[in-house]
Amino acid sequence: MLRNADLESSVLSSPETLPLYSIERIAQSPVLVVAPHPDDECLGCGGAIALLQSLGCNVQILVVSDGAMSHPNSHKYPAAVLRSLRAAETQSAMQILGIEASHIQFLGLPDGAVPTPEDPGFDEAVLACWRYLEAIAPQVIFLPWRQDPHADHRATWQILQAALQQSHSGISTALRILEYPIWDWDLTQRGDGLNPEMVNAWRLDIQTVVELKQEAIAAYRSQTTELIDDDPQGFRLSADMLKHFSHPWEIYLENQP
Numbered sequence: 001m002l003r004n005a006d007l008e009s010s011v012l013s014s015p016e017t018l019p020l021y022s023i024e025r026i027a028q029s030p031v032l033v034v035a036p037h038p039d040d041e042c043l044g045c046g047g048a049i050a051l052l053q054s055l056g057c058n059v060q061i062l063v064v065s066d067g068a069m070s071h072p073n074s075h076k077y078p079a080a081v082l083r084s085l086r087a088a089e090t091q092s093a094m095q096i097l098g099i100e101a102s103h104i105q106f107l108g109l110p111d112g113a114v115p116t117p118e119d120p121g122f123d124e125a126v127l128a129c130w131r132y133l134e135a136i137a138p139q140v141i142f143l144p145w146r147q148d149p150h151a152d153h154r155a156t157w158q159i160l161q162a163a164l165q166q167s168h169s170g171i172s173t174a175l176r177i178l179e180y181p182i183w184d185w186d187l188t189q190r191g192d193g194l195n196p197e198m199v200n201a202w203r204l205d206i207q208t209v210v211e212l213k214q215e216a217i218a219a220y221r222s223q224t225t226e227l228i229d230d231d232p233q234g235f236r237l238s239a240d241m242l243k244h245f246s247h248p249w250e251i252y253l254e255n256q257p
C-alpha cells in the first residue's frame, strides 16, 4: 500500500470543510458497528452509537479481535486476563452509551493476526460473520476504513465484505455501509487512500453526545491510562491520538467505487 504520498490530499487534513449532517441521515434499524479491536467502536463511532441508541434504533456491536496483544509482556495482565479485561471495558464503555451487554458480540480472533484471505482461519471467520449477519439483518453497518494503516482493520473489512457477499437472505438490498478512519489520523501512518477525489467523506454532528463519548473512551482504562504498568512496550493511546476523537463530529466514508 502507498503511504504518505501527499498528506495534504487527505480528507483528514481539513475535516472542518467536510459537509456536516445530523443523525437522521443514517437513522435506520438494526444497526451493526464492527470494531477490529475493543475500543475502535468507541473511538470511531461512539457518537453515532449514542445518538442511534437514543433514537430507539437496535444497535449491535461486533468486536472482531480479542485485544490481547496490547501489553504482550505484562505479568500482571497475561493474555487471558487482558482478554477478559478488554471485554469488560467494552461492556462498560457501551453501557455508558446505552448499549446492553446482550447487544455486544465478541468474535475473539487473535489481536494482531486477524486473518486475511490468504491466511488460515479466514473462511471460518467469514462463516461466523455470515451467520451473525443473517441473524442481525442490519440496515446500516459501520466498518473500519478499508485502507486503514492497521492490518487488523483492513482484514476486518475484508472478512465482513466477504460475509456480506455470501448473504442472500436477511441482508437488506438497501444496506448502507459507512467506513470510519482510525489510524489514518496518525500523520506518521496516514495512507493516501483518503483523497477527496476518491472518497465520499462527511461529518456526523455528535455535539450533544460528545462528552458521553469521552466518558466511554475513558472506560478503556487499559488503553488510556497507566493501569498496566509492567510492560514498557505496552500500547497506549496517546493524547495526540485521542484528540482526534474528541471533536463534536465523526467522519464517515461512504459509497466507495
Ligand SMILES: [Zn+2]
Pocket (backbone or CB within 6 Å): 036, 037, 040, 150, 153, 182
Ligand atoms: Zn484498532
